[in-house]
Amino acid sequence: MFEFDTIAAISTPPGEGAIAIVRLSGEQAISIANKVFHSPSEKSLLNVSSHTIHYGHLKEVDTGEVVEEVMLSLMKGPKTFTREDVVEINCHGGIVTVNRVLQLVLRHGARMAEPGEFTKRAFLNGRIDLSQAEAVMDLIRAKTDRAMDVALGQMDGKLSRLINELRQALVEVLAQVEVNIDYPEYDDVEEMTIPLMLEKANWVKNEIDKLLQTSSQGKILREGLSTVILGRPNVGKSSLLNSLVQENKAIVTDVAGTTRDIIEEYVNVRGVPLKLVDTAGIRETEDIVERIGVERSRQVLKGADLILFVVNYNEALTKEDELLFETIEHMNYIVVVNKMDLEQKIDLNEVHRLAGGRRVITTSLLNEEGVIALEEAIAALFFDGSIDAGDATYVSNTRHIALLHQASERIVEAISAAEADVPVDMIQIDVTRAWEILGEIVGDTMQDSLLNQLFSQFCLGK
Ligand code: GDP
Ligand code: ZN
Numbered sequence: 001m002f003e004f005d006t007i008a009a010i011s012t013p014p015g016e017g018a019i020a021i022v023r024l025s026g027e028q029a030i031s032i033a034n035k036v037f038h039s040p041s042e043k044s045l046l047n048v049s050s051h052t053i054h055y056g057h058l059k060e061v062d063t064g065e066v067v068e069e070v071m072l073s074l075m076k077g078p079k080t081f082t083r084e085d086v087v088e089i090n091c092h093g094g095i096v097t098v099n100r101v102l103q104l105v106l107r108h109g110a111r112m113a114e115p116g117e118f119t120k121r122a123f124l125n126g127r128i129d130l131s132q133a134e135a136v137m138d139l140i141r142a143k144t145d146r147a148m149d150v151a152l153g154q155m156d157g158k159l160s161r162l163i164n165e166l167r168q169a170l171v172e173v174l175a176q177v178e179v180n181i182d183y184p185e186y187d188d189v190e191e192m193t194i195p196l197m198l199e200k201a202n203w204v205k206n207e208i209d210k211l212l213q214t215s216s217q218g219k220i221l222r223e224g225l226s227t228v229i230l231g232r233p234n235v236g237k238s239s240l241l242n243s244l245v246q247e248n249k250a251i252v253t254d255v256a257g258t259t260r261d262i263i264e265e266y267v268n269v270r271g272v273p274l275k276l277v278d279t280a281g282i283r284e285t286e287d288i289v290e291r292i293g294v295e296r297s298r299q300v301l302k303g304a305d306l307i308l309f310v311v312n313y314n315e316a317l318t319k320e321d322e323l324l325f326e327t328i329e330h331m332n333y334i335v336v337v338n339k340m341d342l343e344q345k346i347d348l349n350e351v352h353r354l355a356g357g358r359r360v361i362t363t364s365l366l367n368e369e370g371v372i373a374l375e376e377a378i379a380a381l382f383f384d385g386s387i388d389a390g391d392a393t394y395v396s397n398t399r400h401i402a403l404l405h406q407a408s409e410r411i412v413e414a415i416s417a418a419e420a421d422v423p424v425d426m427i428q429i430d431v432t433r434a435w436e437i438l439g440e441i442v443g444d445t446m447q448d449s450l451l452n453q454l455f456s457q458f459c460l461g462k
Pocket of ligand 2: 236237238239
């Protein structure tokens with residue numbers, strides 16, 4: 001157990017909800033709370049049992065002035081998130097009162113927590129490992145239920161367990177190498193150990209590759225599927241954006257300019273988080289304002305995971321439409337044929353031919369028809385029948401992905417060395433390094449500065 005002073009912070013998001021919590025953690029947490037807390041019966045918090053909730057008032061020590069009416073939960077270590085004594089003060093006032101409560105405990109011996117410091121303590125006290133700590137961070141930022149599931153799974157230690165299994169296998173490879181180093185004169189030792197080493201090393205490599213395959217989905221779950229709404233002016237792009245936003249809970253709103261510029265909205269479509277981008281029509285134009293939009297549209301297209309390409313049911317396909325089909329030829333897209341309430345002038349067979357087997361959905365955004373079919377097509381594309389967020393172990397963290405790539409490279413080196421009959425101590429170096437790199441995912445071989453940097457990314461109060 002590490003020695004720490006007592007820290008405090010507001011642990012609820014700013015400005016949200018009627019209740020705010022000030023959290024204290026550390027050896028002095030209970031005695032600090034006891035100095036300022038008064039229950040109706042004036043009982044002392046020093047004598048109450050762990051994991052109990054108390055009603056009372058916080059008062060200024062000198063003047064006895066009431067600061068706030070509170071519910072106070074008291075939890076003694078080690079059965080707490082930080083493994084230290086923890087006191088949570090539930091205030092129902094707004095931000096002003098909550099700040100007064102925080103100031104009060106700071107004046108009586110607590111120190112203002114740094115961002116992520118509660119989680120860092122949990123990590124340093126062995127309550128959670130690093131990948132779990134990072135999951136706490138993802139959880140705070142999770143944009144949809146599915147993203148939340150992934151973070152929860154990771155917090156639960158799924159990823160850590162798998163990484164530890166892989167490290168164990170590498171230790172076994174190293175044991176085989178040792179046998180070789182200890183008995184170099186026996187040729188048959190090498191004959192026996194090399195195949196065993198290769199088998200284990202290949203297993204580890206395959207497991208890492210499998211994890212990395214899930215990583216793009218993990219990233220999408222965290223950041224949203226970047227979805228660009230594309231089409232000529234007036235086909236209904238903004239209407240499509242609006243109806244997707246209206247039908248689905250918008251997660252974050254970030255309106256940048258008008259339709260001539262680019263608008264971004266986060267929505268949750270059947271568990272798939274989409275970052276919707278409405279572009280000005282991509283076309284050659286002399287209009288300066290429009291050109292800015294066009295330029296940016298081209299850039300946005302490059303980074304898109306999915307394109308919703310809107311064409312007009314009420315017009316024959318134009319040269320521009322065909323040009324757009326060509327532009328997105330190698331990308332993931334769904335064609336939306338909009339304005340089906342008007343007379344059909346488009347050749348749907350031609351649309352299907354140009355779309356080359358991709359989904360074509362007919363809509364009337366004016367009458368809100370076809371939107372559900374479109375949403376189903378989006379979800380089907382993403383989930384593809386093969387992704388199950390419930391069971392799979394996802395890697396969504398950029399740091400983890402980078403480390404997995406590095407570890408995989410080392411193992412590939414070791415495998416080719418073993419196959420090429422290179423002296424075994426060369427193999428030893430690569431395998432040891434891979435073992436260390438994997439350890440960094442669970443925080444086993446971390447340096448202090450890196451730790452501080454990681455935890456400082458957390459929200460204050462976590
Ligand atoms: P954008 O320029 O591609 O963003 O197109 P807008 O969404 O601004 O729509 C252009 C015009 O078409 C507007 O007047 C819309 O009301 C109209 N519109 C959009 N969808 C439909 C539809 O399904 N049927 C009809 N009749 N009009 C539509
Ligand atoms: Zn528009």
